[in-house]
Amino acid sequence: MRLFPPIIDNEKCPLTINNTLLQSCYLRYTEWACGVAIYTGNETKSGMSRGTAESKLTAADSMIDKLTVAIFVFQIAVVLLLGLAGNIWKDSHGRKLWYLMYPAERPWYDFLVIPLRFELLCSIMIPISIKVWL
Incomplete structure (x- = not known):
């Protein structure tokens, strides 16, 4: 594979810190630029300084999630209790x-x-379409 020689106006132009544009920089008053992409991705300085994305759940979604977990814990408790009593x-x-x-x-x-029979009987406690209803 042959790489192009970095020559501008018959002079070699090496990649140094003086002619490197970082990821979040803006070019102003420049008609064009020729360059090579280096150090791209989340491992760069600006990529690592980004915070975690905020959760985009509504209040109803978070309430449904909490209720679903509570119903699931109740369902497991019922299955264990009735399974033990049944045995x-x-x-x-x-x-x-x-x-x-x-x-x-x-x-x-x-x-x-x-207990598996009780699990099948109690599986309708959490409907699949619970988020569609609300």
Whole structure:
């Protein structure tokens, strides 16, 4: 790959700090400029001095987000509580009932079945379209 020689008016023109324009500089009273892009991106001085962008959420969006988290925590608490109660009831009373036909040997995933059923039942607590409604 051949790079062009930095020659202006038959003189070599090296890149130095004296003829370097930084990212946030403005050229005034200049008809044209010829240059090379160096040190571009977020790792430059002006790129690193930028602050974090402000959140553009409305008050309703932040309220919906907080309520969604609260409902989700409540849902997990309900699932754990009812799953534990369901497993205790199944071990104490449910295995004695012939029409439920629980197997004599318990599979390794037996303690997960009832909480997962409650999770499916409680999954409608947070509708998918909650942000569209408000």
